[in-house]
Amino acid sequence: MRFEVDIQKRMRCGKEEFLLCAAFETSDSALVLFGPSGSGKTLTLQAVAGILTPDSGCIRLDGRAVFDSAKGINVPARKRNVGYVFQDYALFPHLSVRDNIGFGLKPLLGRLTGADHARVAELMDVFGLTGVAGQKPSTLSGGQQQRTALARALATSPQALLLDEPLSALDQPLRIRMREELSRILRTFDIPMVMVTHDSDEAQAFAESVVVYRNGSVTGMHSAREMERNGHSLSEAIQAEVALAYE
Known part of the structure; x- marks a missing residue:
């Protein structure tokens, strides 16, 4: 999948x-x-998802314009066919795990079809959530909450998965374990992904390409394939960027 982003957004607080x-x-x-x-990383992710509207520019997903200020295009978030996992997971506290996962499949004024119920059951099985299907988010562990949010984002079979610091809400031992779990899930579903992180270990673990941000602007981009072709590694580039950011 091809991601093309060229946007500007001015914000005041x-x-x-x-x-x-x-x-x-x-x-x-x-x-x-x-x-x-x-x-500016999360703002960019929100713009790709359709949660935030840029002042100008364009966003294309696999050649399809989902935002283009010059042409008056701004596809609603629900029609962009992307799954979004919020940093705090944003699970509905009054809904069970089963209902959270099925939320995006449910028509506005209707019920889930038999195929939808089967999809939810399949995802609960894949994510190891069948045993807590009837529980509310407040009773779940951090890892279970994360898996529920991922299952909900994938329920509609999106074209791409957008992850806003998906491991930052977890403590360090669980974060390391869930990093491996997330890698397994991404391989299982074979879905394009855009992840926001300020953790260099996570960047090294997941990235094929890294877009570097500083003070609201993209200051560089590194491709693992190009780095390897030139006799370098993406890990080296990331560590160099860390040193520049905090020097």
């Missing part, structure tokens, strides 16, 4: 102003937006 200028494109299926907190 009191007297503070933040300008996002993000431009990159890649055909790699595992893309990481990497940089310090507050550098």
Whole structure:
């Protein structure tokens, strides 16, 4: 899948102003937006998902324009065919695990079909959630909450999966274990992914390409294939970016 982003967004909070200028494109299926907190990574992800509307620019997913200010295109989030996992998972507290996963499949004024129920059951089995299907999010462990959010995002068979720091809400031992679990899930579903993180270990674990952010702008992009072709590694590039960001 090809991701093409070239957007600008000016935001204000009191007297503070933040300008996002993000431009990159890649055909790699595992893309990481990497940089310090507050550098514009999540805003970019929200723009791709349709949660945030840029002031200008364009966004194309596999050649399809989902946003183009010059042409007046702004496809609603629900029609962009992407799955989104929020940093805090954003599970519905009053719904069970089963109902959270099936939420995106349910018509506005209707019920799930037999095929939809089968899809939910399949996902609960894949994610190891069948035993907690009737429980509410507040009774789940951090890992179970994350798996529920991932299952919900994948229920509609999206074209791409967008992950906003999916491991940051977990403590360190669980984060390491869930990093391996997330890698397994992504391989199982074979779905293109864009992940936001400021953790260099996560960037190295998941990325085929890394887009580097600083102060609202994209300052560089590194492809694992190109780095290897030139006798270098993506890990080296990421560590160098970390040193530059915090020097």
